[in-house]
Amino acid sequence: KQEVTQIPAALSVPEGENLVLNCSFTDSAIYNLQWFRQDPGKGLTSLLLIQSSQREQTSGRLNASLDKSSGRSTLYIAASQPGDSATYLCAVRNDYKLSFGAGTTVTVRA
Amino acid sequence: EAGVAQSPRYKIIEKRQSVAFWCNPISGHATLYWYQQILGQGPKLLIQFQNNGVVDDSQLPKDRFSAERLKGVDSTLKIQPAKLEDSAVYLCASSLDTGPTDTQYFGPGTRLTVL
Numbered sequence: 671k672q673e674v675t676q677i678p679a680a681l682s683v684p685e686g687e688n689l690v691l692n693c694s695f696t697d698s699a700i701y702n703l704q705w706f707r708q709d710p711g712k713g714l715t716s717l718l719l720i721q722s723s724q725r726e727q728t729s730g731r732l733n734a735s736l737d738k739s740s741g742r743s744t745l746y747i748a749a750s751q752p753g754d755s756a757t758y759l760c761a762v763r764n765d766y767k768l769s770f771g772a773g774t775t776v777t778v779r780a
Numbered sequence: 781e782a783g784v785a786q787s788p789r790y791k792i793i794e795k796r797q798s799v800a801f802w803c804n805p806i807s808g809h810a811t812l813y814w815y816q817q818i819l820g821q822g823p824k825l826l827i828q829f830q831n832n833g834v835v836d837d838s839q840l841p842k843d844r845f846s847a848e849r850l851k852g853v854d855s856t857l858k859i860q861p862a863k864l865e866d867s868a869v870y871l872c873a874s875s876l877d878t879g880p881t882d883t884q885y886f887g888p889g890t891r892l893t894v895l
Contacts, residue, residue: 716883
């Protein structure tokens with residue numbers, strides 16, 4: 671059974687600082703890994719999807735890396751803004767099933 | 781393109797009552813998912829439909845939860861009778877298919893409070 675862990679559970683940083691969010695998983699036989707953003711009272715929005723054959727994906731200020739062999743992924747958010755405040759969830763896909771971590775709640779202080 | 785629609789957005793019920801949630805996926809999406817997200821946890825898959833058929837319902841508490849997807853489009857999730865531990869956000873998601881590159885698109889969720 672796939673276990674996904676996200677550390678830390680919460681993070682508070684001043685505006686402009688770079689964010690580093692960590693995700694680890696136990697079963698390396700994955701199809702892909704996704705990072706989602708969840709705002710209070712809203713659903714999940716997909717930020718980045720990394721295929722198992724890829725090492726990283728970038729979108730604007732976001733960069734996600736994947737080290738499948740060690741079961742780790744890191745999401746970097748450059749030059750954080752108050753609008754980046756949200757919960758960030760990591761999800762790993764085995765076969766057709768997504769397994770989610772509990773998320774890291776980020777607060778960016780103006 | 782319209783997103784995944786869910787209703788109601790919020791529901792408060794007493795324990796032992798019944799409740800139903802509705803989901804309308806993105807047009808043309810063959811696969812539909814129901815997730816349960818308890819406060820402080822990641823979403824947990826309850827059931828997955830491929831068109832009309834059930835692909836996975838291994839984590840659905842079948843003694844009290846039921847789900848159906850009529851005509852391969854809309855879906856309803858029902859809880860009867862509800863327990864206190866059912867308090868959670870119920871998320872519906874859809875994807876074009878189940879291939880490795882298919883992205884799941886999530887609705888806003890229904891927040892259920894059981895008193």
